[in-house]
Amino acid sequence: MTPHAHLIATLLVETTDQRCLTAASRPPGLRDGADALSELAMLAAALDWRTGALAIPVRLRDLRHDEIEDSRTLITTLERQLDGAVRMTAQLVATGDAAAAAPHEIPMQAVDPAASPVAALLFDAVVRVEQAPPPHQVIAVLRSWGHLIAGDDDLPDVDRRTLGRDRHRVHRLARELGRRNRPVARIETANRPGVPANLPPDFVPACPL
Amino acid sequence: MVASTPHEEDTVTRPCWDRLEEWAQAEAGAYLDAGLLPRPTLLYFEGEQATLYARDDISDTTPPGADASLRWNQLFGVGMVIHPEGVAVATPTRLRTDDDGMLVGEAEGEAAVYVGWARRRDGAEPEQGGVILTYGVDDRGGVRWSDRHELSEAGPLAPLLNATITGRWLQTDGGSRGGDQADISRAGLVYGLSRFGVSVGVARDWYARYGLDEPINPRHVRPEDRRRAHRFWQAHPSPTGASS
Numbered sequence: 001m002t003p004h005a006h007l008i009a010t011l012l013v014e015t016t017d018q019r020c021l022t023a024a025s026r027p028p029g030l031r032d033g034a035d036a037l038s039e040l041a042m043l044a045a046a047l048d049w050r051t052g053a054l055a056i057p058v059r060l061r062d063l064r065h066d067e068i069e070d071s072r073t074l075i076t077t078l079e080r081q082l083d084g085a086v087r088m089t090a091q092l093v094a095t096g097d098a099a100a101a102a103p104h105e106i107p108m109q110a111v112d113p114a115a116s117p118v119a120a121l122l123f124d125a126v127v128r129v130e131q132a133p134p135p136h137q138v139i140a141v142l143r144s145w146g147h148l149i150a151g152d153d154d155l156p157d158v159d160r161r162t163l164g165r166d167r168h169r170v171h172r173l174a175r176e177l178g179r180r181n182r183p184v185a186r187i188e189t190a191n192r193p194g195v196p197a198n199l200p201p202d203f204v205p206a207c208p209l
Numbered sequence: 210m211v212a213s214t215p216h217e218e219d220t221v222t223r224p225c226w227d228r229l230e231e232w233a234q235a236e237a238g239a240y241l242d243a244g245l246l247p248r249p250t251l252l253y254f255e256g257e258q259a260t261l262y263a264r265d266d267i268s269d270t271t272p273p274g275a276d277a278s279l280r281w282n283q284l285f286g287v288g289m290v291i292h293p294e295g296v297a298v299a300t301p302t303r304l305r306t307d308d309d310g311m312l313v314g315e316a317e318g319e320a321a322v323y324v325g326w327a328r329r330r331d332g333a334e335p336e337q338g339g340v341i342l343t344y345g346v347d348d349r350g351g352v353r354w355s356d357r358h359e360l361s362e363a364g365p366l367a368p369l370l371n372a373t374i375t376g377r378w379l380q381t382d383g384g385s386r387g388g389d390q391a392d393i394s395r396a397g398l399v400y401g402l403s404r405f406g407v408s409v410g411v412a413r414d415w416y417a418r419y420g421l422d423e424p425i426n427p428r429h430v431r432p433e434d435r436r437r438a439h440r441f442w443q444a445h446p447s448p449t450g451a452s453s
Binding site: 111112115176179180192193194195196197199200201202203204205206207208209 | 223224240243245248259261262264266267287396399400402403404405406407408409410411412413416419421425430431433434436437438441445
């Protein structure tokens with residue numbers, strides 16, 4: 001299961017004051033950019049979210065027939081509990097041609113969030129140790145990089161004087177985020193960080209990093 | 210529609226020493242209901258209270274040929290420095306049920322969850338035990354718990370369980386392990402394990418009592434985490450006054 005680099009990821013976030021924000025990732029090819037997914041995750045980190053969902057088109061390799069299947073979407077959802085703990089789910093949904101051909105024959109497949117690199121990235125972003133930049137800065141920076149963002153409210157004006165500085169800051173954070181959670185080759189699966197979500201009630205992650 | 214998540218029913222999944230089997234069934238059932246394999250999970254106890262929770266997140270993606278005992282040592286790693294009174298483990302396993310001694314493949318056994326526990330308290334008899342709970346999954350994906358096999362002792366993971374509560378670990382590398390550990394804080398150990406897919410959670414009121422709020426030496430942190438670590442320990446200085 002690998003994120004499909006040439007397709008577009010979509011992030012939907014509902015904030016604590018019940019406003020929704022949608023973001024579609026930019027196409028690849030930004031020089032010196034962090035990867036688009038990490039940049040989107042920065043948006044989830046900046047917002048005061050209550051629930052969120054990230055949809056990413058993925059390709060699956062069918063091991064029995066050794067063929068690659070397109071038209072699946074990995075949907076990772078986050079939900080913040082009242083005690084601050086984060087609950088995550090992940091599932092694979094058939095989309096596009098496959099769903100059109102047989103809409104009811106392809107069931108949704110649950111994916112273990114702890115075994116998903118995308119969930120690891122999202123969890124790392126939202127359970128942030130340091131304060132992410134304020135949301136209006138992140139939104140302005142992401143739009144300047146070509147991400148499409150729409151929300152219930154009007155988006156804030158871009159402050160041209162500080163845009164360069166903010167871009168540098170968001171880029172650095174996104175690059176670190178991506179580096180921490182880089183999807184790795186099979187031989188290096190043991191080097192992926194764990195996802196301390198879905199803990200028993202009243203438990204907190206033991207390591208804040 | 211959202212797939213079921215673990216710990217949906219708090220009353221069932223809240224771990225408790227007297228209800229270890231129910232906890233293991235709920236923990237495994239949440240994964241099985243979602244069509245996933247349960248994962249090795251560890252609980253530490255002080256008195257009757259569950260204090261620490263460790264879960265191996267990448268056990269089923271470990272490449273073939275990798276050292277399986279290394280994964281177990283990593284999962285039990287926190288127990289090497291925290292000596293809890295009690296420990297319990299729940300892990301998916303296979304139960305071979307034919308008696309004629311023929312070797313059937315590991316994959317051909319009956320699917321089951323192994324629960325093992327050991328506890329040693331002051332002024333009480335040390336207790337340990339194990340049980341294997343087999344289950345079946347019907348066509349609609351529902352989980353049906355079928356048999357319960359009680360083990361006479363703690364079972365296959367007894368050495369690790371006993372080492373956790375006694376603090377006596379087998380030194381297989383000439384004693385160098387103790388030297389390596391000398392300058393690493395508990396939080397640093399948890400950080401290191403988390404980089405290898407071990408998720409550790411701690412009960413809120415035991416976070417400081419276990420010394421997990423001590424700063425991590427920045428030299429023990431990977432470069433991409435260093436700035437984050439520095440910021441965090443600046444914002445949360447250690448109550449014991451240790452330098453970061």
